[in-house]
Amino acid sequence: MTISIWRYSHLTLAISSALFIIIASVTGVILAFEPISDQLKPYEVVDISTLSISETIATLQKQYDEIIDIAVDENNFVSTSVITKEGKSETFYINPKTGLKIGEIIQKEPIFEFATNLHRSLFLKSTGRFLIGFVSFLLFLIGVTGVILIAKRQGGIRKFFSTIVKENGNQYYHIIIGRYALIPIIIITLTGVYLSLEKFSLLPKDTNYHQKTAQKAVTKNLKVTDFIIFETINLNELKKIEFPFSTDKEDYFFVKLRNKELAIHQYNGTIVSEKKIGFVTLGSYYSLLLHTGKGSILWSIILVLACFAILFFVFSGFSMTSNRRKKTVAIKNKTHETAAEYIILVGSETGSTFRFANAFKNALINAEKTVFLAALNSYKTYKNAKNIIIFTATYGDGDAPANANKFIKLIDTVQQHHLLKYTVVGFGSKEYPAFCKFAILVHASLQIHPKFIPELPLLKIDNQDINVFKKWVNEFENLTHCSLEIEEAELSESSKKEVEFNVLEKTNINKDDTFLISLQPKNKLKFVSGDVIAITPKNEHRSRLYSIAKMDKNILLSVKKHEFGVCSNYLEQLQKGDFVNGTIQQNHHFHFPKKVKEVILIANGTGIAPFLGMIQESKKTKIHLFWGGKTKHSFEVYHKFIVKALENKKLTSFTIGYSQEHKVKMYVQNLVEDKPELIIKTLQNEGCILICGSLKMQKGVEEAIDKIVKEKLNSSIEILKEKGLIKTDCY
Numbered sequence: 001m002t003i004s005i006w007r008y009s010h011l012t013l014a015i016s017s018a019l020f021i022i023i024a025s026v027t028g029v030i031l032a033f034e035p036i037s038d039q040l041k042p043y044e045v046v047d048i049s050t051l052s053i054s055e056t057i058a059t060l061q062k063q064y065d066e067i068i069d070i071a072v073d074e075n076n077f078v079s080t081s082v083i084t085k086e087g088k089s090e091t092f093y094i095n096p097k098t099g100l101k102i103g104e105i106i107q108k109e110p111i112f113e114f115a116t117n118l119h120r121s122l123f124l125k126s127t128g129r130f131l132i133g134f135v136s137f138l139l140f141l142i143g144v145t146g147v148i149l150i151a152k153r154q155g156g157i158r159k160f161f162s163t164i165v166k167e168n169g170n171q172y173y174h175i176i177i178g179r180y181a182l183i184p185i186i187i188i189t190l191t192g193v194y195l196s197l198e199k200f201s202l203l204p205k206d207t208n209y210h211q212k213t214a215q216k217a218v219t220k221n222l223k224v225t226d227f228i229i230f231e232t233i234n235l236n237e238l239k240k241i242e243f244p245f246s247t248d249k250e251d252y253f254f255v256k257l258r259n260k261e262l263a264i265h266q267y268n269g270t271i272v273s274e275k276k277i278g279f280v281t282l283g284s285y286y287s288l289l290l291h292t293g294k295g296s297i298l299w300s301i302i303l304v305l306a307c308f309a310i311l312f313f314v315f316s317g318f319s320m321t322s323n324r325r326k327k328t329v330a331i332k333n334k335t336h337e338t339a340a341e342y343i344i345l346v347g348s349e350t351g352s353t354f355r356f357a358n359a360f361k362n363a364l365i366n367a368e369k370t371v372f373l374a375a376l377n378s379y380k381t382y383k384n385a386k387n388i389i390i391f392t393a394t395y396g397d398g399d400a401p402a403n404a405n406k407f408i409k410l411i412d413t414v415q416q417h418h419l420l421k422y423t424v425v426g427f428g429s430k431e432y433p434a435f436c437k438f439a440i441l442v443h444a445s446l447q448i449h450p451k452f453i454p455e456l457p458l459l460k461i462d463n464q465d466i467n468v469f470k471k472w473v474n475e476f477e478n479l480t481h482c483s484l485e486i487e488e489a490e491l492s493e494s495s496k497k498e499v500e501f502n503v504l505e506k507t508n509i510n511k512d513d514t515f516l517i518s519l520q521p522k523n524k525l526k527f528v529s530g531d532v533i534a535i536t537p538k539n540e541h542r543s544r545l546y547s548i549a550k551m552d553k554n555i556l557l558s559v560k561k562h563e564f565g566v567c568s569n570y571l572e573q574l575q576k577g578d579f580v581n582g583t584i585q586q587n588h589h590f591h592f593p594k595k596v597k598e599v600i601l602i603a604n605g606t607g608i609a610p611f612l613g614m615i616q617e618s619k620k621t622k623i624h625l626f627w628g629g630k631t632k633h634s635f636e637v638y639h640k641f642i643v644k645a646l647e648n649k650k651l652t653s654f655t656i657g658y659s660q661e662h663k664v665k666m667y668v669q670n671l672v673e674d675k676p677e678l679i680i681k682t683l684q685n686e687g688c689i690l691i692c693g694s695l696k697m698q699k700g701v702e703e704a705i706d707k708i709v710k711e712k713l714n715s716s717i718e719i720l721k722e723k724g725l726i727k728t729d730c731y
């Protein structure tokens with residue numbers, strides 16, 4: 001069964017019971033404090049496993065006129081009902097060693113009384129009790145479907161506890177907490193169901209009854225404290241002992257132990273009859289303990305945490321669903337499938353692949369092509385199609401997304417009337433071992449099919465990397481000789497809202513036509529250095545992307561003004577205090593690597609911007625920065641940031657080169673070539689290299705690195721990229 005069916009079941013169950021689950025969890029949190037508060041009371045004064053019933057009776061007989069009963073509760077508090085020497089009937093906690101009163105019987109606090117009623121029956125008596133019992137069962141099913149979902153996601157139940165890829169905070173913690181809260185939640189829900197079934201008398205009846213034991217001939221009367229049975233049973237085994245009501249020899253001591261009940265002859269202490277406690281009653285007893293936490297502070301704390309976990313699941317689950325809904329894109333086609341020349345088929349689970357497919361579709365339409373877009377599972381015969389372009393994500397452990405799981409079979413069953421050119425673009429994440437595995441399978445399946453001819457090699461895109469996608473679009477353009485303009489804003493998450501920024505500062509434009517502009521978001525905004533901001537000038541439709549440096553809570557951009565650059569000119573004419581609108585796009589593949597000891601940052605021109613933020617934010621990582629500009633003047637705008645970073649040791653080394661300052665032109669790649677040891681040492685130290693700036697510079701730097709690692713590490717730039725040790729953001 002696909003992951004979607006389980007997700008759908010998990011969600012439907014959660015939606016149908018959410019309100020009750022919230023009520024039960026909130027009251028559950030409150031109620032778990034009752035056993036904790038009870039246990040903290042000072043009534044467990046001796047180790048009751050060292051005291052026999054006889055010893056306690058002896059001490060009580062000295063203190064009181066008559067004993068009616070002795071009881072031991074789940075907290076090991078011993079209480080007794082007695083007639084005092086003054087003739088009063090009283091019940092209280094005692095020190096079982098001395099028989100002295102140590103406290104009044106605990107009365108239920110009103111808050112616990114209220115929470116119990118709400119928790120058990122929603123103040124709706126039997127109807128409420130039924131609802132709560134049913135919801136408990138639903139919560140159990142939610143737990144089970146949750147386990148299946150985690151197992152599917154992780155690629156098998158054996159990998160249940162293996163590392164989870166952190167794609168989204170809510171989802172990550174939903175799974176992490178889910179794995180640990182699972183067992184307590186299953187216990188809470190099953191015991192809840194059990195207790196409800198018991199209340200509605202739906203459990204099988206215990207058929208055990210008191211059985212007479214073979215009576216030994218009664219020789220003589222004994223003192224109660226000399227009864228062997230009372231000498232051999234310690235208080236920790238006792239629940240309650242009721243004393244005979246009268247002196248009639250047919251009136252017995254009734255002793256309730258954890259696992260049996262006994263009737264004891266009041267004169268000679270022999271067992272008159274015995275009843276074993278049946279499994280159903282034992283089940284009720286332990287269900288109550290496990291469900292309420294009575295008698296154990298540790299278990300009560302686990303119950304509190306489990307209730308909080310349930311509340312977190314409700315809220316994070318709904319937030320995930322709402323995000324997924326936002327990402328889901330409705331498919332709209334102007335051209336019928338039988339008329340289109342280009343067919344775009346999409347495999348997507350959470351919708352992001354659709355964004356790329358739609359942007360590509362719109363670019364084709366703008367280039368006056370007829371296009372039809374559909375999910376991979378809707379694959380059909382396309383009468384007039386010449387090209388099929390497949391964009392697909394991978395899920396589980398290399399599986400198909402939900403809307404693509406039938407495609408491989410369909411390839412053989414659906415007939416095409418003529419030859420079709422095809423291209424496959426895989427969307428995946430290198431953090432999963434089966435990187436883009438489904439796209440690989442799709443590509444291979446089409447390759448061996450006689451009706452399909454590959455147009456471009458399979459492309460695997462890591463982490464929705466926009467730049468890699470754009471490069472592929474260029475290749476597609478060159479191959480098909482049509483001009484394709486991808487609207488970058490379309491590639492970003494549609495859920496991202498436009499935000500207003502206040503211009504805090506702007507430097508003067510330098511000789512290279514470059515300036516820095518600092519923007520303060522009007523509202524709280526989440527972003528990190530390396531993310532991008534899409535800015536659309538007023539009255540314009542096309543946006544321009546800039547790499548962000550996060551400086552404190554603000555954004556710093558380094559902008560090069562182009563003569564006809566609409567956006568750079570717009571930004572340049574802004575003044576301090578002006579407002580500008582922009583959309584933040586996460587750029588995961590270019591975030592500063594976590595848990596890495598050493599990093600090399602390489603940039604030219606304005607590409608330094610994200611690095612300025614990364615350097616400022618870094619904590620322990622050793623950072624080496626290479627930067628290339630035209631002349632000394634080019635560096636002036638960045639000077640103060642670099643000096644400060646070197647001073648406060650955020651930057652370990654800084655290497656600079658100018659291409660127009662001296663006779664010998666010095667490019668960034670030349671700087672890299674001059675420091676092979678640093679490149680080798682950093683890579684050997686499991687460090688990583690980030691490159692930002694022009695594509696030409698990227699090419700040169702990559703060639704330089706390739707040469708170094710081929711010579712010294714028997715590796716190559718491709719291998720480093722494959723391992724995620726080179727991250728680029730070039731334009």
Ligand SMILES: Cc1cc2nc3c(=O)[nH]c(=O)nc-3n(C[C@H](O)[C@H](O)[C@H](O)COP(=O)(O)O)c2cc1C
Binds near residue numbers: 167347432
């Ligand atoms: C539960 C889960 C499992 C995934 N498994 C893989 C995988 O095995 N291989 C891979 O390359 N990517 C995997 N990914 C990453 C997705 O394929 C990637 O994020 C893709 O861009 C999502 O596209 P979509 O939003 O269109 O579904 C997985 C993502 C998730 C959330």
